[in-house]
Amino acid sequence: MSTIKIELRNEDVAKIKEICTSFKNDPQELINVLHSCQEHFGYLPAEVQEVVSGELGVPVAKVYGVVTFYSFFTMTPKGKHPISICLGTACYVRGAEKVLDEFKKELGLNVGQVTKDNKFSLSSLRCVGACGLAPVVLVGEKTYGRVAPDDVRNILKEYE
């Protein structure tokens, strides 16, 4: 359930409308519209979904259904440095879960949360196609391979 209540600015609404118009306000393009909106806002808060719903003529319940079905979409904002830990099979058997636990402990976060200063957010994903480097951690665009729980503190230090 959405816990964040944001107020959209006029230019935000205009941006969403512009995105919808670029897809001809076609309800069939809902997923593409949501992709573009997430690209712009970083996440898909309820208020953005409401505007999309109005523009495409799709019930907001349906929009929310799509957002919660596809794991790529998120309703929580990402931090400045989004951290993703791969929990795909290869990474998992090589101890990715312990790495994840270490991140949780260091940042005091659960998966899907963001630090109070909006610096870090934590998420897990399935296979980035670099199984040879398992376990893999992504911070923003940067990839870290063969990460051990002991490395976690040093990785975080790089972003201080």
Place this chain on the structure above:
Amino acid sequence: METIKLTIDNKEVEVPNGTTIQKAAKKLGIDIPILCYMELKDMNIENKPGGCRICVVEVQKRRNLAPSCSTNCEEGMVVLTHTPRVLNARRTVMEFILSDHPKDCLVCAKSGNCELQSMAHRLGIRDIPGQEYAAMSTYRKDFSPSIIRDLDKCIMCRRCETMCNTVQTVGALSAVNRGFMAAVAPAFEQNLEFSTCTYCGQCVAVCPTGALTEVNHVPNVLRALADPTKTVIVQTAPAVRAALGEMFGMKPGTLVTGKMVTALRSLGFDYIFDTDFAADLTIMEEGTELLDRLNRHLKGDKTARMPILTSCCPGWVNFFEEYFPDLKEVPSTAKSPQQMFGAIAKTYFADKIKVDRKDLVVVSIMPCLAKKYECQREEFSTEGNRDVDFSISTRELGEFIKQANIDLNNLQEGEFDDPLGESTGAGVIFGTTGGVIEAAVRTAYELQTGKKLERLDFTELRGFEGVRSATIDFNGLPINIGIAHGLGNARKLLDDVRSGKSQFHAIEVMACPGGCIGGGGQPLHHGDSEIIKARAAAIYAEDKSKPIRKSHENPFIIKLYKEFLGKPNSEKAHHLLHTKYFDKKKKIIVKQ
């Protein structure tokens, strides 16, 4: 039409191209079990997500079992419906569904009327392996004024979603999340109360399990009946008498008006009244308003907006307040019969029997779940005392009667009490689509033309098509009438009103398919529209049997105006019998 031949269980069958295996099998008398699938034939609505997999069959030369509800027949297909492989798969599927389903069947609101329970029985499930360590989904319960959602009992058949989106175009419900978190929910998983829900209850009417049920107000009624300081009166909506019998094994379409009155008297109600009386009153108010607007419109008065829309249906009122708030001046301001009854009962009748309104409890028996919400609206109470205290559905009344050890089958016919129990045939037909406008025409014609109607059966207004129209000749003046039942159909007419294309003088809308007889609080018809048609026939039969069939000839209505209200649309009538509508559209907050 192109046909194809196939064999099912070694029997040959020929069906039109595009027929599903399930339907072809039915033609052969083979009843493949179905669970998520639902068909509403007269509305051309099918719910076939192919999700539950109960209906799987073996198709030769196909590797996987095929869901028969959503697999089309092909030429030369060889289908087997009860091989060991099929039966085992079916059992496994059922066990999986049950493994994530609460085991409180004994006390579930749907017990005895649950399609999942019947299916488990039919498939002979006697054990749910592994349930002691299996995970279960948990979801909070959601209580709204009318409907309870208990999503732990949801099997994701998505019938409610089809009703809410495709039939009603309300869009309050959608499948959300995945895996154990999957559920059918309003946007952002808010409670129903904060969604676009109209409480029409069609989702409840089609839910196969106990996931969607009505809020039960029988305990409140029982408490009032047991309180010696209270005078408890009851009103029964027209559609109830045409369906209640079904709960006692009677054939659909059996009228139980008299027996129902006797049952209510045995339950202990002090006065048994009829919402039909208030329906006659509605016609006086709404009909007068229609003629006033029409005549002003004909004289060129631009403030007289056409068409006038009926306002008896609370689901419909909720719908236009949410989706068409810009048109909120268009519907008639007349309250619904339920609320007119409450307003008159707590003033006129309370004075008559010298009971303070606080000691008078008004109960309504309704085929409807939106009525529960309607009677809780703030504008329908005086100093916190509601005009209608509790509204219970036909289903709840049926259960209440059973709990009181009353067998409806063996009752004598009773009579409604005076003065709020007398009604005309026009009041009765309020229960079916087309009925309200037919009743209005019977009165409006005579008031407008000063002539006596030669025929009272306006068959051109009857029927089951979703959107209907007819032109009635008011002695040389053609009156265009539109009728819609089901909110999706209503939306079509409303879109035309909004764009100024509508040529109608009056439009009748009922939120539920078939009108009140197909209401969300009626005995479950499991998608069988023949049952709804039988109920409609019963309603028209009762109309025919009445000595008086025009609202303005109801002697107690005439008396009520003489003694109390003055004349229709008088100041007093306006104060008690009319209401206003609100803009309830959700607004997006935009920061400047």
